[in-house]
Amino acid sequence: xxxxxxxxxxxxxxxxxxxxxxxxxxxxxxxxxxxxxxxxxxxxxxxxxxxxxxxxxxxxxxxxxxxxxxxxxxxxxxxxxxxxxxxxxxxxxxxxxxxxxxxxxxxxxxxxxxxxxxxxxxxxxxxxxxxxxxxxxxxxxxxxxxxxxxxxxxxxxxxxxxxxxxxxxxxxxxxxxxxxxxxxxxxxxxxxxxxxxxxxxxxxxxxxxxxxxxxxxxxxxxxxxxxxxxxxxxxxxxxxxxxxxxxxxxxxxxxxxxxxxxxxxxxxxxxxxxxxxxxxxxxxxxxxxxxxxxxx
Ligand code: PDD
Numbered sequence: 624x625x626x627x628x629x630x631x632x633x634x635x636x637x638x639x640x641x642x643x644x645x646x647x648x649x650x651x652x653x654x655x656x657x658x659x660x661x662x663x664x665x666x667x668x669x670x671x672x673x674x675x676x677x678x679x680x681x682x683x684x685x686x687x688x689x690x691x692x693x694x695x696x697x698x699x700x701x702x703x704x705x706x707x708x709x710x711x712x713x714x715x716x717x718x719x720x721x722x723x724x725x726x727x728x729x730x731x732x733x734x735x736x737x738x739x740x741x742x743x744x745x746x747x748x749x750x751x752x753x754x755x756x757x758x759x760x761x762x763x764x765x766x767x768x769x770x771x772x773x774x775x776x777x778x779x780x781x782x783x784x785x786x787x788x789x790x791x792x793x794x795x796x797x798x799x800x801x802x803x804x805x806x807x808x809x810x811x812x813x814x815x816x817x818x819x820x821x822x823x824x825x826x827x828x829x830x831x832x833x834x835x836x837x838x839x840x841x842x843x844x845x846x847x848x849x850x851x852x853x854x855x856x857x858x859x860x861x862x863x864x865x866x867x868x869x870x871x872x873x874x875x876x877x878x879x880x881x882x883x884x885x886x887x888x889x890x891x892x893x894x895x896x897x898x899x900x901x902x903x904x905x906x907x908x909x910x911x912x913x914x915x916x917x918x919x
Contacts, residue, residue, distance in 0.1 A: 624703055624736075624738060625638075625699070625703055626734065626735070627733075627734065627736075628732070628734050629732065629733055630733075632699065640718070640732055641732075643718045643719060643720070644715055644717060645715060645717065645718070645719060645725075646716060646717075646732060646774050647715070650773065650775035650777075651681070651683075651715060652713060652714055652715030652773065653674060653681065653683065653713075653772055653774065654674075654711060654712060654713045654714070654774060655670045655671075655673060655677075655711070655712045655772060656709070656710070656872075657670045657696070657711075658707075658708070658710065658740065658873050659705065659708040659737075659740070660706075660707060660909055661706050662701075662705075663909050665908060666908070667693060667912075670712075670873075673836070675689075676770070677771045677773065678714060681771060681773065683714065683716060685714050685733065687733065692712070695733075696712070699735045699737045703737050703738070707740040708737045708738065708739065708740050709738050709739075709740050709874060710735065710737045713732075713736075713774070714733050714734075716732075717729065717730045717731045717732050718730075740874075743878070747878060747879075748878065748879065750879075750881055751869075751878075751880050751881030751882070751888065751890050752791075752792040752878060752879070752880055752882075753791040753880075754786070754791050754794065754795050754868075754883050755785065755789050755791040755794055755795070756794075756796075756859050757781075757782035757795065757796050757797075759778065759781040759794070760796065760798060761804040761805065761832070762831070763799045763831060769832050770834060772833060779796075780807070782796050783807045791882070793807060793870060793880075794806065794807050795811055797859065798830050800856075801858065801859075802826065802856045802857060803830070803858065803859060803861070804830050804831055805826065805832040805833065806870050808872055809835070809872040809878070810838040810871045810872065811825060811826060811862075812824065812868070812869050812870070813825075813857075813861070813868040814866050814867040814893045815861065815864065815865055815866070817851075821850065821866070823841075823850050823851065823893060823897075824852075824853050824854075824861065824865070825841075825842070825852070826854070826857060830856060835871060835873075836873060837871040837873055837875075837876065837877075840901060841871055841897055841901065844900045844901060844904065847900070848900060850893060850897075859883075863883065866888070866891055867893055867894050868880035868888050869897075876901050877897055877901055
């Protein structure tokens, strides 16, 4: 594998950064995770836009424009002969003397890792995954805004440790007010019955969550398919009485949940319909986009 570091593609074994990089020393940086299907990076514009938003929220100048990031992404994918890929873009403040002052670092470190996409086990989609509601609360947005996709992932890692201890795959986090927020690497959806109609519920962005790109697509697809959706403030009691639960992110797409704490759920019709619609949406995107092989 070759890793893209500051403009060069370097063999994995030689791909190294300074121990003085502030991304390493202080978690000072941002990232994006993308997925390529058959050589096309899905929602590339939205991911690059969010990378710029995250960088701007921490006052980090990436020193590259959208087009050069797009070219670097495709260069990395094609250099590694990838079609279906997991892609991680990391931009850190760069190397500089120790100290928190961002001005100590003159150049950001820009890294792209692209590797063969590893499919999640089919049984996860067929049966759902186990989750818990973590004791660890989501960072409050006035401290570290969850809309910054930052290298500072300890909040999520602490929740993930709780999940692992309880043999669960994902931890769902509450915000400081006790409202449902999101998973450690995912957004959360569930179906509640209101007047005998299924309503798709998801915590609103002001609960202090990342406004996931997959989440936005799911909300659009729900609208298109006439499924009423509600973004709001929900408590854990709401999810305990839901008929279906699923989580979303770029790599998982729509992942059914079979358990939240001790409450069990079936993989229901809303989850299945939305996942099929999501896959169709990916296909439609691919048919409209160019692929790495079509690049000049
Ligand atoms: N995670 N919430 C959090 C905290 C996340 O880290 C992610 C994505 C999401 C979903 O966002 P999207 O739909 O745009 O992928 C929500 C990526 C996959 C990661 O951590 O690698």
